[in-house]
Amino acid sequence: MKKYIISTLIILTVNFAFAQDFFDALKFSQTEYGGTARSIAMGSAFGALGGDFVSASINPAGLGLYRSGEFVLSPTLNLNQIESNYLNNTEINDKYSFNFNNASYVVSSKTGAETGIISFTFGVGYNRLKNFNSNSLVQGYGANTSLLNYFTDYANEYPNQFDNHYEGLAWNAMLINKDTDPEVLEGIYYNDLTDYQKYDINDENGNFIGSGYEAVDVFPHKQKNIIRKNGHIDEYLISLGLNINHKVYIGASLGLLDLVYNEKTMYSEIDNENYSDYLSDYTLESDLYESGFGINFKTGIIYRPTKSLRFGAAIHTPNFYDISKSDQKKITSNFDLEIGTDETNLSSKWSDDNEQIYDYRLETPLKANFSVAYILGNKAIISADYELINYGNAKFRNSGDNYDYSDQNSDINNTLKTTGNIRIGAEYRLTNNLSARAGLNLIGNPWKSTYTYSDGTPSEIENKNDSFVNYSGGFGYRQKNFFIDFAYRLSQNNYAYKVHEIYYTNPTNGSSIASLKEMNNQTTITFGFRF
Numbered sequence: 329m330k331k332y333i334i335s336t337l338i339i340l341t342v343n344f345a346f347a348q349d350f351f352d353a354l355k356f357s358q359t360e361y362g363g364t365a366r367s368i369a370m371g372s373a374f375g376a377l378g379g380d381f382v383s384a385s386i387n388p389a390g391l392g393l394y395r396s397g398e399f400v401l402s403p404t405l406n407l408n409q410i411e412s413n414y415l416n417n418t419e420i421n422d423k424y425s426f427n428f429n430n431a432s433y434v435v436s437s438k439t440g441a442e443t444g445i446i447s448f449t450f451g452v453g454y455n456r457l458k459n460f461n462s463n464s465l466v467q468g469y470g471a472n473t474s475l476l477n478y479f480t481d482y483a484n485e486y487p488n489q490f491d492n493h494y495e496g497l498a499w500n501a502m503l504i505n506k507d508t509d510p511e512v513l514e515g516i517y518y519n520d521l522t523d524y525q526k527y528d529i530n531d532e533n534g535n536f537i538g539s540g541y542e543a544v545d546v547f548p549h550k551q552k553n554i555i556r557k558n559g560h561i562d563e564y565l566i567s568l569g570l571n572i573n574h575k576v577y578i579g580a581s582l583g584l585l586d587l588v589y590n591e592k593t594m595y596s597e598i599d600n601e602n603y604s605d606y607l608s609d610y611t612l613e614s615d616l617y618e619s620g621f622g623i624n625f626k627t628g629i630i631y632r633p634t635k636s637l638r639f640g641a642a643i644h645t646p647n648f649y650d651i652s653k654s655d656q657k658k659i660t661s662n663f664d665l666e667i668g669t670d671e672t673n674l675s676s677k678w679s680d681d682n683e684q685i686y687d688y689r690l691e692t693p694l695k696a697n698f699s700v701a702y703i704l705g706n707k708a709i710i711s712a713d714y715e716l717i718n719y720g721n722a723k724f725r726n727s728g729d730n731y732d733y734s735d736q737n738s739d740i741n742n743t744l745k746t747t748g749n750i751r752i753g754a755e756y757r758l759t760n761n762l763s764a765r766a767g768l769n770l771i772g773n774p775w776k777s778t779y780t781y782s783d784g785t786p787s788e789i790e791n792k793n794d795s796f797v798n799y800s801g802g803f804g805y806r807q808k809n810f811f812i813d814f815a816y817r818l819s820q821n822n823y824a825y826k827v828h829e830i831y832y833t834n835p836t837n838g839s840s841i842a843s844l845k846e847m848n849n850q851t852t853i854t855f856g857f858r859f
Contacts, residue, residue, distance in 0.1 A: 371767020375699025391569025
């Protein structure tokens with residue numbers, strides 16, 4: 329298609345399209361338990377075991393098993409490494425981060441009664457539920473899809489209603505162009521990375537009334553996406569556990585959640601094979617920052633039918649978040665020659681930027697935990713937890729602006745499913761003071777296999793083969809009033825990553841998908857003092 333120097337400016341109307349989707353819901357719903365080095369080394373399988381502050385996050389009844397007070401602090405070092413494969417090209421990037429995975433203070437008191445409530449335990453502290461810190465690079469050559477097609481499709485579907493946060497940016501950076509030929513009735517907007525085919529438009533009597541253009545191919549080009557993530561979800565807890573006749577333990581926790589998420593991306597498309605006569609390259613920079621406060625409640629029970637055997641069950645309410653979001657975007661385009669409009673100067677470089685700021689609420693799914701633990705005298709412990717969660721029940725809520733999230737919530741329900749997480753842990757006492765530990769987490773895939781459109785048409789979901797597994801181990805040294813524990817956890821996550829949007833009506837984004845292998849190496853040391 330002929331390149332036209334644009335002579336008419338379209339009035340750009342602000343149409344803020346709230347960008348929450350099922351990826352955002354999952355991002356804040358899929359968490360894991362940090363806690364102390366002992367709990368991490370044993371795979372966080374503490375639902376029936378208790379006696380550790382991680383119980384406040386998993387099953388608060390576990391606080392009832394404390395026999396003394398304690399103060400603990402758990403510094404943690406993470407090395408995150410992500411290997412990406414996109415269009416048969418592999419890239420590796422990594423990031424170090426340091427944080428405190430846990431800090432807690434617990435007081436246990438006996439009531440003096442011989443039956444009934446024997447003792448109660450009160451605890452305050454925090455456990456890290458998620459670490460977002462990572463760097464990744466996704467890069468591919470010979471790409472036959474383009475983000476510009478997403479913007480162009482939207483421009484042709486809704487002409488003169490450009491969103492300044494999406495296709496409006498591309499328009500102002502000269503990346504979307506308009507065919508000024510009055511004979512062209514369809515496919516008026518186009519971009520320089522796409523090849524188009526002309527067709528005739530006839531009326532009902534077969535008479536020619538105009539022309540249209542449709543995309544037939546995307547010129548091969550280079551795509552590059554740099555992603556830098558920072559942030560966390562920390563849970564601050566106030567917990568109470570009761571010991572009833574050394575047989576039944578019940579407890580409850582009030583959790584206050586601190587959420588911080590920052591994602592900076594630089595997405596580029598480069599005409600490295602010189603198919604375009606005009607466009608050299610462009611880069612879309614995004615700086616997404618979300619911060620919020622949340623609250624939840626947990627309650628649970630542990631039953632000990634014998635001295636060695638324990639069963640546990642707990643219910644976690646949803647996390648109810650109030651989140652503030654700032655999303656800044658800047659697009660910069662470079663051309664092989666100077667272009668412009670009648671209203672502007674000619675230039676070979678164009679740019680535009682925009683920022684969205686708004687608040688929303690998120691309700692994560694309810695969780696149910698079932699657990700069992702067996703203690704082999706004073707020598708060994710084996711424990712296992714099963715956690716049930718329906719990610720499809722996550723919901724966005726408006727935060728006073730009356731925005732309707734029903735479509736987004738319907739998509740969440742149609743793409744995410746019920747799954748289970750299995751945690752297994754073991755501890756063996758090597759000497760009176762030294763113990764060795766190991767653990768395994770099998771985290772269920774939250775994605776359905778297919779997405780079904782409103783007309784009943786199914787579409788495959790690329791993330792259906794995502795996998796998440798954690799391996800852990802460590803040791804602990806304990807004296808009467810002091811202990812130190814060490815843990816190492818290797819998290820291996822394999823998942824599909826959407827490099828860029830494909831078509832604005834396609835929630836599954838079934839192409840332009842990279843495969844990512846993420847390995848997080850976590851080392852935690854816990855210093856504990858008993859009193």
